[in-house]
Amino acid sequence: MSERAAPGPVTWTAPTPVGLPARPGVSFPRVLRAELGKALTLPSTRWGALVAVLVHAAVACTVAYNARYGAEPPALLGLLTLGLVATQLPVLVLGVLVSAAEYPGGAARSTFLAVPRRLPVLAAQALVAAGLAALVAVAALVVTFLAVLPFRADVAMGLDATDPQTQRILGGLVLYVVAVALLGVALGTLARTPAAGLVAGVGLVFLLERLAPLVGTPWLVAALPGWAGRLVVAPDAGAAAQAAEAGVALTPWAGLGVMAAWALVLLSAAAVRLRRSDV
Numbered sequence: 001m002s003e004r005a006a007p008g009p010v011t012w013t014a015p016t017p018v019g020l021p022a023r024p025g026v027s028f029p030r031v032l033r034a035e036l037g038k039a040l041t042l043p044s045t046r047w048g049a050l051v052a053v054l055v056h057a058a059v060a061c062t063v064a065y066n067a068r069y070g071a072e073p074p075a076l077l078g079l080l081t082l083g084l085v086a087t088q089l090p091v092l093v094l095g096v097l098v099s100a101a102e103y104p105g106g107a108a109r110s111t112f113l114a115v116p117r118r119l120p121v122l123a124a125q126a127l128v129a130a131g132l133a134a135l136v137a138v139a140a141l142v143v144t145f146l147a148v149l150p151f152r153a154d155v156a157m158g159l160d161a162t163d164p165q166t167q168r169i170l171g172g173l174v175l176y177v178v179a180v181a182l183l184g185v186a187l188g189t190l191a192r193t194p195a196a197g198l199v200a201g202v203g204l205v206f207l208l209e210r211l212a213p214l215v216g217t218p219w220l221v222a223a224l225p226g227w228a229g230r231l232v233v234a235p236d237a238g239a240a241a242q243a244a245e246a247g248v249a250l251t252p253w254a255g256l257g258v259m260a261a262w263a264l265v266l267l268s269a270a271a272v273r274l275r276r277s278d279v
Contacts, residue, residue: 026114028124031121031124034111034124035124035125035127036128038102039097039098042097042101044093044094044097044101045097045098048093048094048097049090049132049135051090052087052090052094052140053087053136055086055090056084056086056087056141057083057140057143057144059083060079060080060147061147063082064079064151064154065154067154073155074155074156075158076158076159077159077169077170079144080141080144080145080170080173081169081173081233083140084230084233087140088176088177088180089202089206091136091177091184093194093198094129094181095129095133095183095184096187096198098129098181098185098188099122099125099129099186099188099270100191100192100194100197101194104193104194122189122270125185125189126182126267129184129185132181133177133180133182134178136177137173141170141174172233172253176232176256179229179259179262179263180205182263183204183263183266184197184201185270186266186269186270187200189273189274190266190269190270204224205226206226209221209224212224218245218247219246219247221246222246222248222255223258225258225259225263226259227246228254228255229256229258231243231250231252231254233252234252239251239252239255
């Protein structure tokens with residue numbers, strides 16, 4: 001009678017999970033896509049972008065139309081940047097809404113429950129606002145150029161794209177609009193309500209520069225983001241005259257640097273508030 005061989009040890013292998021992410025948590029690309037989707041679904045975002053482009057073009061068209069009654073035709077480069085003062089308000093609103101629209105209704109709790117670290121949300125909102133603002137600025141330039149074409153008989157249409165001043169003014173306009181949107185994101189996060197963020201933004205970008213000369217300190221405007229940042233869209237002679245009138249030695253790129261510093265400081269403050277406070 002033959003002996004039966006003893007069975008070998010039985011091994012058990014756990015099934016490999018299928019469809020689970022390699023790392024736990026929500027990845028930054030997913031946060032970025034979510035914030036972009038939320039921004040694009042806001043009706044106020046779409047309307048704000050449209051208003052910014054149309055206002056920019058409307059200001060240039062008004063000046064071009066009235067140029068037939070003037071002695072000297074306006075330059076195309078000046079018309080392309082003339083509406084920036086009005087255009088920056090809708091862009092500021094866009095930045096504030098991207099970061100603050102979720103707080104009043106409590107939807108921000110769901111966002112931070114999905115992304116507990118919170119800072120990726122702020123970074124995604126800043127990137128979304130910057131990208132949308134850049135698109136708005138480029139669209140405003142293109143639409144304004146097309147809108148001015150019917151008045152080309154009364155406008156000096158010459159534009160040298162290889163001129164460093166022209167490149168600085170057009171590129172600086174896009175960068176300035178992006179900086180305005182980032183200021184809006186930071187102020188919206190700090191205020192946590194769209195109305196308060198917008199009031200703070202209007203005061204910082206518009207009102208303070210008008211109050212500084214009234215208190216006998218015209219040089220103070222050089223430290224404000226709106227006045228300093230808009231030097232980048234001024235011609236060389238105009239920027240030098242504005243700086244001399246304020247009593248400061250500020251170049252156009254240095255003025256944009258002042259505005260970038262404001263955006264960086266306020267975004268850092270927004271990040272600290274986001275990490276240390278409740279929703």
